[in-house]
Amino acid sequence: MASLASRSLKALRVASRRAPRAVTQHASAASYSLLARSAVASSARRATTPNTVRGIKTLDFAGTEEVVYERSDWPLAKLQDYFKNDTLALIGYGSQGHGQGLNARDNGLNVIVGVRENGESWRQALEDGWVPGETLFPIEEAINRGTIIMNLLSDAAQSSTWPTLAPLITKGKTLYFSHGFSVVYKEDTKVIPPTDVDVILVAPKGSGRTVRTLFKEGRGINSSIAVWQDVTGKAKEKATAIGVAIGSGYMYETTFEREVYSDLYGERGVLMGGIQGMFLAQYKVLRENGHSPSEAFNETVEEATQSLFPLIGAKGMDYMYSACSTTARRGALDWAPIFEAANRPVFEKLYKSVRDGTETRKSLEFNGRSTYRQDLARELKEIDEQEIWRAGKTVRSLRPDYKP
Numbered sequence: 001m002a003s004l005a006s007r008s009l010k011a012l013r014v015a016s017r018r019a020p021r022a023v024t025q026h027a028s029a030a031s032y033s034l035l036a037r038s039a040v041a042s043s044a045r046r047a048t049t050p051n052t053v054r055g056i057k058t059l060d061f062a063g064t065e066e067v068v069y070e071r072s073d074w075p076l077a078k079l080q081d082y083f084k085n086d087t088l089a090l091i092g093y094g095s096q097g098h099g100q101g102l103n104a105r106d107n108g109l110n111v112i113v114g115v116r117e118n119g120e121s122w123r124q125a126l127e128d129g130w131v132p133g134e135t136l137f138p139i140e141e142a143i144n145r146g147t148i149i150m151n152l153l154s155d156a157a158q159s160s161t162w163p164t165l166a167p168l169i170t171k172g173k174t175l176y177f178s179h180g181f182s183v184v185y186k187e188d189t190k191v192i193p194p195t196d197v198d199v200i201l202v203a204p205k206g207s208g209r210t211v212r213t214l215f216k217e218g219r220g221i222n223s224s225i226a227v228w229q230d231v232t233g234k235a236k237e238k239a240t241a242i243g244v245a246i247g248s249g250y251m252y253e254t255t256f257e258r259e260v261y262s263d264l265y266g267e268r269g270v271l272m273g274g275i276q277g278m279f280l281a282q283y284k285v286l287r288e289n290g291h292s293p294s295e296a297f298n299e300t301v302e303e304a305t306q307s308l309f310p311l312i313g314a315k316g317m318d319y320m321y322s323a324c325s326t327t328a329r330r331g332a333l334d335w336a337p338i339f340e341a342a343n344r345p346v347f348e349k350l351y352k353s354v355r356d357g358t359e360t361r362k363s364l365e366f367n368g369r370s371t372y373r374q375d376l377a378r379e380l381k382e383i384d385e386q387e388i389w390r391a392g393k394t395v396r397s398l399r400p401d402y403k404p
């Protein structure tokens with residue numbers, strides 16, 4: 001079954017390189033993804049039973065009621081009909097452009113890509129089967145051809161290109177973002193949308209690569225949706241529909257402000273900055289106390305990512321604790337509040353730095369440089385060369401499913 005699915009996917013990829021429009025039509029007969037075809041067929045059968053029909057709903061999140069939108073509200077035929085007169089113009093083809101664009105294309109929608117001609121993104125778009133003059137255009141031309149302008153340039157580029165792009169976003173078009181960054185921090189970015197277009201947001205809560213892999217597995221990523229400006233009265237509905245189109249499974253309503261504050265905070269905190277800092281601090285103390293690199297790595301990173309963190313993801317923190325020894329449980333229960341107290345001032349400082357725009361200005365300055373790719377790559381190489389991550393390469397190489 002799995003190999004059949006992967007053969008179908010391979011065939012789709014080959015076909016998509018040759019003739020993206022034909023694939024679009026083929027996919028329209030399929031589903032949210034080829035791999036999900038059978039899953040969706042059976043969920044469609046279930047949806048005929050009234051008690052199991054799901055859709056927009058209010059759920060109790062630890063005592064707070066919140067509205068959640070879900071994909072089953074938008075069967076593929078309805079989705080395609082809704083967007084039948086639209087062209088989704090993806091501007092930028094980084095990680096989100098790749099994931100969102102391919103998913104919307106596989107969902108049978110009219111999608112085009114607009115990027116700098118002959119840049120790295122142009123090359124990647126060609127590799128993914130977008131065809132120059134048909135589905136791949138320079139940025140300005142793609143905006144002119146699109147009705148829904150999906151601004152997926154880097155946040156710094158959204159700001160630097162705005163004076164050129166803004167006049168092209170004319171009445172009747174919709175302006176879409178995947179981050180509240182540009183419009184919320186408008187004093188710094190100077191991105192002020194025209195007053196006669198809907199301005200909406202779908203922000204997947206994960207990398208664009210995950211947006212794509214979850215879609216291919218027939219699952220969907222969690223996304224935040226929000227409306228900045230509703231000219232047509234349909235902005236929220238449109239945001240929900242596009243959320244489904246680009247591969248979301250569940251969508252949580254928020255505002256542009258709350259999305260950008262929480263996102264900038266989270267990625268600098270536990271998701272990326274915090275985790276690297278914690279891993280490194282723990283590893284270094286082990287090494288200073290005579291532990292070998294493999295022991296320090298296994299006890300810091302490997303056990304976390306391969307054993308314990310997936311248990312938190314599956315069933316929560318108490319479940320992970322319960323799966324560990326009583327010795328481990330006692331110690332972790334004692335030390336968790338100490339770590340919380342030590343970290344809390346750092347998180348408070350971080351949140352303040354997000355809210356007052358310090359993080360935005362730093363990002364605009366750094367990522368606005370013409371050398372942003374090389375500059376980021378240099379610093380990431382420094383991480384890659386840290387002993388902890390060099391030790392990790394050897395540990396990973398021993399896994400049975402290791403791929404260099």
Ligand SMILES: NC(=O)c1ccc[n+]([C@@H]2O[C@H](COP(=O)([O-])OP(=O)(O)OC[C@H]3O[C@@H](n4cnc5c(N)ncnc54)[C@H](OP(=O)(O)O)[C@@H]3O)[C@@H](O)[C@H]2O)c1
Pocket residue numbers: 091092093094095096097115116119120121122151152153154155157160161178179181203204205206207208
């Ligand atoms: N990645 C994530 O995990 C994630 C998650 C949720 C939301 N978002 C949001 O999604 C949006 C896109 O993010 P991303 O990670 O996909 O992309 P990104 O890596 O931040 O940006 C890449 C795109 O920006 C283009 N670009 C950069 N500088 C440019 C310039 N001066 N002129 C024209 N194009 C330029 C690049 O084209 P070239 O190749 O030609 O340089 C590339 O297509 C952002 O708003 C981001 O905050 C990202």
